[in-house]
Amino acid sequence: MAFTAIHPDAGRIDASRIDLGCGLDWMQIYRVRPRIQLGCPECGFGVHAKVSPRGLRYFAHDPGRPPECQMSNESIEHHLLKLELATAIRAANWHAELEVRAENGLWRADVMAISTDGERRMAWEAQLSPITNFDLLSRTARYADSDIDVCWVSPRDAVPWLGVVPAIGVAEPADGLGWTVADGLARFDNRNGAWFVVKDTALETFVRWVLAGKVNTHFILDRYRRIHLGGKRQARRNEIWTTDKSVQLERAHNVMRERQTAWKAKKDREEQEAERRRLAVEEVERAEAERLRKIQEEIHQAEAAEAHRLWKIEWDTKQQVLEAERLAKEEQERQAEAQRQERDRLEREAADGWWAEVSDAQWQELVAGIDNHCLKHLGGRAAVHRTPTEPKYAFGIPVYVGGWLRGIARPNPGSLYRLGEGLLAFVRSKREAEMLAAHGNITPERIVCFNLPDHEQVQLF
Ligand SMILES: [Zn+2]
Incomplete structure (x- = not known):
């Protein structure tokens, strides 16, 4: 089906307009005899005027139409949406032409809105079938080359290309009160710092705002591209329809965020600098503490070394003194021993003389x-x-009584100091007793004298 056809005299006619866009009446083409030869603007095949049970006027291909004609393949839903768009455009006091083809064939608009002065054109595309982003972008670019704005319109939920090109999602509410914009129109919420989709705007209102320039497409700034769709649903969008006010709010918010980011970066830099300074101070303090510790350690080492040196001197001195004392003692002992030996020798010499005075007979007496x-x-x-006489008996002869040493016979007078305590000294004569007494070292009571004659009795023949 289609809303446009080529009239043999009037040219292009439009079933959505009362005068068919050329001053004709519907009744002049609908069911007239003889039949007027109308043609499809797309394929040129014959078409005829029809009215649907609900009163919708359109053109249908004659039997045997070429299967590749795009016009004939478009669904009724597609055509109804085009009609809605055309109606809304006309309500905004703009001209609306359906199924308009570029002279060079680069584009064919579903509905072309044209300002009353003819200066501005805007294509409204009812896009129901799946389409790639690449196709959408290239077709949008082709319109732009011809200085034509475009808005892609989808009645489907969640089409993937919303936000890729200027586009809206539309819905036909169950109450039949007319189409509304369900997606693609958004406002910037300053408090949340995010874009929110505005729902339930009448399609007619939206079209009027767009044509009047109150709503425009806007490329969302990077940080706000995740927009709120309602409830908890979110989607990533590059482009959105919105008002200048929201654009300004977004820009102001972005400036604030950038200021915050800059402030935070500055804060971070300051903190880093403070941290760097703190570490530097710590390093200086640590180095100073280490320096003092080393000095202290050197002092301790020097003190310990000095203490050890003094101790060593003291020790060496003490050892030298001890060695000197030992040598002196040795020398003393050596001298004492020599004196003792000398004294023994002298005493023995004296004792030998002492005993030479006594003959065997006198000894027996x-x-x-x-x-x-x-x-x-x-x-x-x-x-x-x-x-033989011995020093321990004072160079005399020991006298035992009952096994006990009781005295010494004839101790050498000069050796009396050796005579044991309590021992008696036995002598022959008063002269000998006097000689003992003269040397001291013995009391007279301990001297036992027998008063024997000093000289041997001369044997008289
Ligand atoms: Zn056709």
């Missing part, structure tokens, strides 16, 4: 005297044996 004395005073016989 003394032994007899000792034996007698011991029997009388010490309660036992004396055991006296002439043995």
Whole structure:
């Protein structure tokens, strides 16, 4: 079906207009005899005027139409939408022409809106069948080349190309009160900083706003491209129909956001700088603390080294003193030993002389005297044996009584200091007793003298 046809005399006629767009009446072409030869503007095949049961006027191809004719393939729904658009355009006091073809064939508009002065044209495309974004963009560009605006209109839900080109989604409410715009028209909500789709605007109102320039297409700024469709639904859109006011709100909001971003970036830079300074100060403080610690450590090391040096000196000195003392002691002992040996030698020499004075006979006399004395005073016989004299017996001869050492016979006078405590000293004569006493180191009571003659009795023949 189609709304336009080529009249043999009037040329292009439009069934959506009362005068068919050329001063003719519908009744002059509808069911007239003889039949007027009308042609399809698309394929040139014969068409005839028809009226639908609901009173819609249109043209239908004669039987045997070419199957490739786009006009004949368009659905009734498509045609009704075109009619709605044409009606809305005319209500806005613009001319509306249906199924208009470019002279160069680059485009064919479903409905072409033309301003009364003929200066401005805008195509309204009822797009019901699936179409690629590429096709849409190239067809939109072709209109732009001819200085024609365009709005793509879809009665389908959620077509993927909304927002790709200037486009709206439309709906025919169940109440039959006329078509409304369901998608594609949006307002910027300053409080939320986002675009919201405006629903339920009458299609006629929307068309009037667009033709009057109150609503225009707008390329959404990057950060606002996720727009709210109502409820929780969102969609990404590049292009939207909206008012200048919303565009200004978006721009102002964007400036505010950019200012915020710049402010935050500045804040971040300041924080980074502060952090950098803090770290630098920390580094300086750490280095200073480390320097002081090293100095302290060096001081401690020096102190410890000095303490060790002093201790070493003290120790060495002490060792030297001890060594000197040891050597001195050794020397003392060596000298004492030499003195002792010398004294022993002298005493032994003296003792040898002392004993040379006594003959064997005189010795026997003394032994007899000792034996007698011991029997009388010490309660036992004396055991006296002439043995080599020894220093420990003061160079005399030990006298045992009953196994006990009780005295010394003839101790050397010069060795009396060696005589054991309590021991008696037995001597022959008063002279010997006096010699012992003269040396001291013994009390007279301990000297036992037998008053024997000093000189051997000369044997008289
Ligand atoms: Zn045709």
